[in-house]
Amino acid sequence: MAQQELSSFLIERAPELAQRTAEHLMLASVSTLVATIAGVIIAIVCFEYQKLRNPITAAVGILQTVPSLAMLVFLMTVIGKIGVIPALAALTLYALLPIVRNTIIGLESITPPTIEAAQGIGMTKAQQIYLVRVPMAMPAIVAGIRTAAVVGVGIATLSAFIGAGGLGEFINRGLALSNTRLLLLGAIPAAILAVTADGILAIAEWGIRPARATDKPISSGKRKLRRTLAASLPAVVCIASLSFYLYEHPITAQPNVIRIGTKHFTESLILGELISQAIEGQTKLKVERRFDLGGSLVCHGALLRGDVDVYPEYTGTSLATILNIDSIQDPKLALETVAKEYQKRFSLTWLPTFGFNNAWAIIVNDKAAKSHGWSKISDLKPSADNLRMGLTSEFAERSDGYPGLKKVYGLNFAHITDLDTNIAYRALAENQLDATAGNSTDGRIDAYKLKILDDDKNFFPAYQAAPIIRDETLKDHPELQEVFNSLLDTIDNGTMRQLNYKVDAEHRSPAEVAKEFLAAKHLNTAK
């Protein structure tokens, strides 16, 4: 498929790139700053109370081994918020280890004569530390900070999963949309940022290191000036990025801004854009997009805490992961159940559904279906013992997947292979496979000329998509009800497949695809 010219791609993304870079810089620099202050204090405590040293360094070391994503999600739960705060907390914890370790080593490396001199002239313990040990340990401390900063820039790419922004936004979207360009738009600047951060700290290190005999002798006034300038360089970067961030994201909640969340896969992103643009077009409200959140639990948590106001969800997913209720096959009943339970348990409202049902589906080659006369799943039964079935391992294991399907339809396939969906579709298209299971609205179904068989025994649970909204938000902005009413049943399975196809296969942005759709249906302006 033809892609946009690289130059226009870059021009179009430039403003967002600048914003994300600033966010990224803020995340990495603020967390490194906090970790530096905390780390040096912790190291001094360890140094003073040797008994604490091993437990503390072990604890800090263990923090480092926690997988970054797990740490982010854990802190998000503990802190009870999505966004910048848990991300900063996680990044700070990661930055601690190199700083604490290096500071301890630096503090200990001071030679006995120097310490004896410090004691002998009557320095207090505290004076020995801040007048002698810390200044002399400075090179080691700065080396630790540099390691922490570079690692921080790297890990900060993951904070996009919990809605903290940064260059990870591009990487996440790139992954969700299989779009290499978007991926690189995040990854390359992140790498450049890491090198730059290291460079800035190298300059600071040069400025504040203890003078050496080989240096040209300069007056202490000049030395102090140089020291101040060099040391303030990282601080300037930190403060600048933080103030830019605060300017872009004011701490006080803005009135008349609706925050829309999505998970990080194509369909969720398209629905998020549809909702956002419909609100923007039909009302005077502003929209803040907090897309690409790390999954149903993250989105649901964000909704409960008011970090987002609306996000699109599926009835089947809600039943299984949020409500822990057995799956329901009847779409109407499924919707009624989730709506009732959400209202009762969480004070959240299920808005009108978009119309499609992204249920599991059994998919076959369209040509083969015509020649064999297959139109529903039951049609496969007579020839099943000759057929080759490809399944994802998830579908093969879930009780609402293959095991149940086998029982309800009495299907016994001759060959069953574990396959990735993408490979399964291609194999179907090339007649190397006879059937597979997938999502009903997958854009690739049309692209590969495949066909979905009717679930004539209503085995698969319903997965209708609808936005969920906080009751408070709906009360404050009743005009939203009308917007969502206008979206009711506007997208059937075929339409959703097309929209997904435009993003997945044609590499167009979800925003553009959503815009086109709304314009065609005249949903982009108030009636």
Add this chain to the structure above:
Amino acid sequence: MIKFTGVSKTYDSGVTYALRDLNLTVANSEFLVLLGSSGSGKSTTMKMINRLLEPSAGIVELDGKPVKEIDLVQLRRSIGYVFQGIGLFPHMSIAENIAIVPKLMGWSREKQLTRVEALLDLISLPRNFAERLPEQLSGGQQQRVGVARALAVDPEYLLMDEPFGALDAVTRDKLQLQMLQWRKTLNKTVIFVTHDLFEALTLGDRIAIFDDGVMQQVGTRSEILRTPATDFVKELFAKPAKQLQEFGDLV
């Protein structure tokens, strides 16, 4: 006045003693040399004055007051301390090194500066050395800065722990001579630790001789040379005397 009464130091609850039952009084303005080989207890004795070490038994008094009862920081700031390792702070300039105690005591900047210049004059270093770093000075120059730092707040007492031990013979001679001059101008009570017999004889008003944790004798140089109290002291001086004799014969 510094007074030791029944002072002992042991690190293994009395199995061995670094210093055993020391009784010694140092008069004001006296220059007392503690002489002995390494491990003899001379440094141990000195470090108990500014409480770098605490005695296992006995009392150390400064001007009639047990040092244990004097605030540690105050005590150390009131006693100038110079030692073999020199221990200048490598990250501070010469001026900052000399002015460190005045700074800790909250002197004004101008007063610090005036003091640094006066001390540089005293130790015969050019004033423009103030901005240099310790590494940029020779060993002898560094040790003079060490002395200047110890004298910065004009303390009544000066403890010197083998201050010239690491220097070459020529530099050491020069500094010893200068030491004698400083003594005259400064009028301090000095406790000076050395293992060098001739240094002891050159500098000390009195000499206290240590061996194996026990003070063998204390007295003026003529007392010690004429009436050695123990065999150790006798032999200590007999050998160099013999060497000198032989050297004289050769010449």
